[in-house]
Amino acid sequence: MNLKLYNSIAREKQDFQPIDPHNVTMYVCGPTVYNYVHIGNARPAVVFDTLYRVLRAIYPGVTYARNITDIDDKIINKSNDLSIDINKITNKFSDAYFEDMLALNTLEPDVIPYATQHIPDMIQMVETLVEKGHAYPADSQIEADKGNVLFSVPSMSKYGELSKRNLDEQEAGARVEVAGYKQYAGDFVLWKPSTEKEPGWDSPWGRGRPGWHLECSAMIKKHLGETIDIHGGGHDLIFPHHENEIAQSCCANDGKPLANFWMHNGFINIDGEKMSKSLGNFRLVRDLLQQYPGEVLRYVILSSHYRSEQNFSKDLLDSAWRTLDSLYGFIRGVAPIESLLNSSGDGFKALLDDLNTPVAISELYRLAKAVNQAKGDEQIALMQELKGLSDILGLLQQDPEQWFTLARGDNQLSAEQIEHYIQARQQAKQDKDFAKADQIRQQLLDSGVVLEDSREGTQWRRS
């Protein structure tokens, strides 16, 4: 029962060995809170939440940290554009983020560090890097450039290990002009000066604010230690973000690796295209939740392997909803029961194989069917196993009855109204007035209500 994970830095699946089995450490890059998050932001949250659940099932202790970046130029710009206090923006959108993630059935991480609450830690790390010759204050005649502190990429021989990039072979400055105060084109900012109007903190280099990459390095060190077990994030963060994190942490911590395992989820595209502002095709989690239960979004995310690209579309969401309906249908009417994870079952084994959630989900289906067919003790055992697996996946977390009867969308018939119609249809059936009975059924169907007759009576569900 070994957990295998694809390690981006080794570019292969490896057996996972925690540094300390009693406290497995995982850090995942969280959002910059200047807007509602889109479905792409949700993917790492759901994926690593699932990994978190798997880890907790295996190890006695797991510490999972996911940060909130609440100081950033994008936030500052938004604050300026809207003339709203920066804290109001970050508070609003971090709260919204937690709400959205909760709707996706993600567990709260053990640690949620905010960048602005770790400024001293960051300053200290920059000082260490300067002392060790890995960073330098910008030497510039231009007033606005003074106060920048840069990481010296050439000072780190292993730079580029994660992304397998040789900076000399990159088209430096091909898309962005290289700032004149950089000693080397690939050097990146650790600390940047703030104007009077911008938020800033006093530092040995004047009033300023941290560079993005620095935040994660400092917060990881503070909360999880110098070397952690797993560091996760989106595929696009490999370069430069994670590469730079490695450079900062490794150089500040006497060459110790930042993370033993690097994991990256693939992108979510919309109808075949990358989400971008220019295309205007962002899908906000918040908006999607107006139309779909959070579990449907989670199901879609888990229905493909986390490393592959995923194409979001309405069809995908609708079909996922039908699938979940089917799954819930199997367990509807089965008494609620305690979950019991079968750690040697095929579903959990699939998860141990680099988080193969599609296979685990297929096992969910197999179990649900079996539950539906079994009776007595066998059914109870299967139901426990099903629950155990679905708890790890964070799916089927609702009461089936509620799943089918809660309103889906606006202007829906109330449960009372539906019951009323069912009574009327029952009467019509008893009177052998099938035309009327069918008419009522069709009427309900048109309102999104499906009737299911059985010997015990008529059951209804929304579709």
Next chain:
RNA sequence: GGCGCUGUAGCAAAGUGGUAAUGCAGUGGACUGCAACUCCGCCAUCGUCGGUUCGAUUCCGACCAGCGCCUCCA
């Protein structure tokens, strides 16, 4: 130019050197007053062309098609 990814049934998506899980949709049948639910069954030779092999979708090469990073980005 550098680094890297993908191409499996209508759609979605696993997987393996020995003729391809699963779900949605479709379809034939059982059940039903008729349906729905459920149950039984059907529905792909894995981008193209070569190579290695007794045998390749799975390994290697070329090609075609799509895509990502190299700037902020999940």
